Structures are given as structure tokens and as C-alpha cells.
Amino acid sequence: MFQYPQSGTTTLAQWCDMHEELIRSRPLKPRTINDRLNNLRHLRNALGSRLLCHITPRDLELLINTITRSGRPFTARRVYIEANELFNAAVYCRLIPNNPLSPIKMPTPRPARARLSLQHFLKIREVAESMTRPWFASCLNLALVTGQRRADVAAMAPTQVFANHLHVIQQKCGARVAIPLELKLDAIGISVRESIDRCLEIRPGSRTFVARRDGQPYVTAMLTHTFAACRDKAFPRQTWRSPPTFHEIRSLSERLYRSQGINTQILLGHKHARMTDLYNDERDLEGDAFKYVSL
Structure with missing residues (x-):
């Protein structure tokens, strides 16, 4: 069990660990769990060492845009949704005053694949x-x-x-x-x-x-x-x-x-x-x- 995190000293990686425990505790299908853990992996890799309270909207915008520009717009959308839940939980637990993702618009990718006639x-x-x-x-x-x-x-x-x-x-x-x-x-x-x-x-x-x-x-x-x-x-x-x-x-x-x-x-x-x-x-x-x- 993780010790409950403290405001001002919790890194994003630590909060991702807590969020992962929450995901695994839910009655979700294995594939859904794996998909959501992959979303967390993107957040950990990019910003895991940063203190939760120091992460800015600009940091998250750069991450979402980087994933989108790599040709994975739907992955960017899923990471956005996961991050939004993660930061809302952090606000609820009084680790941060506001959700830094709030000013960022959720990606709305268009299907690029052509239809088949x-x-x-x-x-x-x-x-x-x-x-x-x-x-x-x-x-x-x-x-x-x-x-x-x-x-x-x-x-x-x-x-x-x-x-x-x-x-x-x-x-x-x-x-x-x-x-x-x-x-x-x-x-x-x-x-x-x-x-x-x-x-x-x-x-x-x-x-x-x-x-x-x-x-x-x-x-x-x-x-x-x-x-x-x-x-x-x-x-x-x-x-x-x-x-x-x-x-x-x-x-x-x-x-x-x-x-x-x-x-x-x-x-x-x-x-x-x-x-x-x-x-x-x-x-x-x-x-x-x-x-x-x-x-």
C-alpha cells in the first residue's frame, strides 16, 4: 500500500502509481486496464519526475501535441482523458489547487482512413x-x-x-x-x-x-x-x-x-x-x- 501523498512533495510518477492502483481496483476488462496503463505511461515518461504542483498547462499541451504530431491523434485524445481524470483526483485530494489541463482543449481527431466503396x-x-x-x-x-x-x-x-x-x-x-x-x-x-x-x-x-x-x-x-x-x-x-x-x-x-x-x-x-x-x-x-x- 502506498502512503497517502502530501501536497507539495508528490511527483507525477508517484501520483500515477496511486492512480494505477485505482484503475486496477475497478471491475474493468484486462484490455481496458492495459489501455489505461499505457496512457499513464505517456504521462510518466514525459513528466514523471516533476512535482505535481509544478506541472503547467503548457507542459501538458506540449505532450498532447507531440503525440498528435507523431501520427497518433487518437492516442493523444486518450492520454488527455486519462490525464484529466488524474488531475481532477489530485484537486479533490487537495494536492493541487486547479487542474492544469482545464485550459487545454481536448483533441478531436478526424478519421484519416479512407472509406471503402x-x-x-x-x-x-x-x-x-x-x-x-x-x-x-x-x-x-x-x-x-x-x-x-x-x-x-x-x-x-x-x-x-x-x-x-x-x-x-x-x-x-x-x-x-x-x-x-x-x-x-x-x-x-x-x-x-x-x-x-x-x-x-x-x-x-x-x-x-x-x-x-x-x-x-x-x-x-x-x-x-x-x-x-x-x-x-x-x-x-x-x-x-x-x-x-x-x-x-x-x-x-x-x-x-x-x-x-x-x-x-x-x-x-x-x-x-x-x-x-x-x-x-x-x-x-x-x-x-x-x-x-x-x-
């Missing part, structure tokens, strides 16, 4: 097929008709199919989504069942739908690299300022299904509609219950 998708899939990578063409279809994240697509397995639904427990947030096998994406004329069947034709007996020749699942990085290779062969680099990644298939899926009248908030596993709306830019379940997508 249906025409782009079809061309990239065509390239995948021409490069004798039918497994990846099928993977692209599976990602588009299910609307799930890269890691969840890579992990999809026959054991998740029962009661005429594909049951997905999303790795990022734990949302449980049951997708009917008969759900069909009209834009490409393929259903979830047909997409799964095609994957199993290519890799019969594999542990997952997207699998290597030996039946073992691909690591997610392979999906990222293969998508980039097919994309760059399909389109010149200057087509996009910041080329779309595999993840943009999820946004395309949302936009296509929304126009088809499907409840995309349930399909994508979003708790709040505003998050789904972000994907359309050109749980609340308890326990182990699945949220079912309606046709």
Missing part, C-alpha cells in the same frame, strides 16, 4: 481471386456479409453455428450477436450460409472458416497484409490519401445493410446507436444472452 471491394476481391487466393476472396465475403471485426472474422468456426444462426462473441467488447444464416447482402447476392459454405469448400475440416492449408487459423495480421497487397494491386497508391484497411469492410457492411433495412446496431454489436452512426459516415443485454439480428 462497394466498387473498391469488388475490385479487391477480384484481385484476390486472380492471385490464386480463393481463401481470401471467401474471407472478404465473410467479413462483408457478417459485418464483424477482423479478429472475430478470423476466429469464426463451425462450432459457432447452431439453431440456424452464426453466434459471435466479439473479442473487443464481449457483445454477443446471433446472425441468421439466411441473412443475405443484396449488394453482392451472397448470404451468410453461402459465405460459410464457400469457406468450408476451400478448407474442409478446418478449425475455423478462414484457415491455412493445414487447417489452422490465420493470425489477424495475415488478413491485414493480404488485404493491403490486393488493394495496392487493384488501385494505385495515389487513389487514397490514407488507404482503407481490412477494418473498412465493416463500415461498408453497415452502410449496405442499413440501406437494406437491417438493424445494423445489433449486427455490429454496438451498445449505442451513435457508434453505429459513425460507421454510416459518406449489450443492452446482461449475462450470456445473445442479441438476434432480424431478417
Whole structure:
């Protein structure tokens, strides 16, 4: 246990230690804890030796701007949010009179990654097929008709199919989504069942739908690299300022299904509609219950 800090003698590193104890004591998921500890690491590395009472708005502005200029605007935003909570707690404990972050505006990064259109998708899939990578063409279809994240697509397995639904427990947030096998994406004329069947034709007996020749699942990085290779062969680099990644298939899926009248908030596993709306830019379940997508 740490001794309660004293005003005027506490360094930022010491206060970060106290804040870390608080984070670890909360009922947070391991990934969330790790992300927040990474935010603290930025603060420790830059200003850890400074007395808490001597840290100025200018110090924090320089830190946030440095992270932003390094090409990590979303990290800068997360560090800002963590620092704000940390300094507010210090004010509450009377270690400092005011929050030095208060005069600094929170970063509002804009997504730099280009959106993926249906025409782009079809061309990239065509390239995948021409490069004798039918497994990846099928993977692209599976990602588009299910609307799930890269890691969840890579992990999809026959054991998740029962009661005429594909049951997905999303790795990022734990949302449980049951997708009917008969759900069909009209834009490409393929259903979830047909997409799964095609994957199993290519890799019969594999542990997952997207699998290597030996039946073992691909690591997610392979999906990222293969998508980039097919994309760059399909389109010149200057087509996009910041080329779309595999993840943009999820946004395309949302936009296509929304126009088809499907409840995309349930399909994508979003708790709040505003998050789904972000994907359309050109749980609340308890326990182990699945949220079912309606046709």
C-alpha cells in the first residue's frame, strides 16, 4: 500500500502509481486496464519526475501535441482523458489547487482512413481471386456479409453455428450477436450460409472458416497484409490519401445493410446507436444472452 501523498512533495510518477492502483481496483476488462496503463505511461515518461504542483498547462499541451504530431491523434485524445481524470483526483485530494489541463482543449481527431466503396471491394476481391487466393476472396465475403471485426472474422468456426444462426462473441467488447444464416447482402447476392459454405469448400475440416492449408487459423495480421497487397494491386497508391484497411469492410457492411433495412446496431454489436452512426459516415443485454439480428 502506498502512503497517502502530501501536497507539495508528490511527483507525477508517484501520483500515477496511486492512480494505477485505482484503475486496477475497478471491475474493468484486462484490455481496458492495459489501455489505461499505457496512457499513464505517456504521462510518466514525459513528466514523471516533476512535482505535481509544478506541472503547467503548457507542459501538458506540449505532450498532447507531440503525440498528435507523431501520427497518433487518437492516442493523444486518450492520454488527455486519462490525464484529466488524474488531475481532477489530485484537486479533490487537495494536492493541487486547479487542474492544469482545464485550459487545454481536448483533441478531436478526424478519421484519416479512407472509406471503402462497394466498387473498391469488388475490385479487391477480384484481385484476390486472380492471385490464386480463393481463401481470401471467401474471407472478404465473410467479413462483408457478417459485418464483424477482423479478429472475430478470423476466429469464426463451425462450432459457432447452431439453431440456424452464426453466434459471435466479439473479442473487443464481449457483445454477443446471433446472425441468421439466411441473412443475405443484396449488394453482392451472397448470404451468410453461402459465405460459410464457400469457406468450408476451400478448407474442409478446418478449425475455423478462414484457415491455412493445414487447417489452422490465420493470425489477424495475415488478413491485414493480404488485404493491403490486393488493394495496392487493384488501385494505385495515389487513389487514397490514407488507404482503407481490412477494418473498412465493416463500415461498408453497415452502410449496405442499413440501406437494406437491417438493424445494423445489433449486427455490429454496438451498445449505442451513435457508434453505429459513425460507421454510416459518406449489450443492452446482461449475462450470456445473445442479441438476434432480424431478417
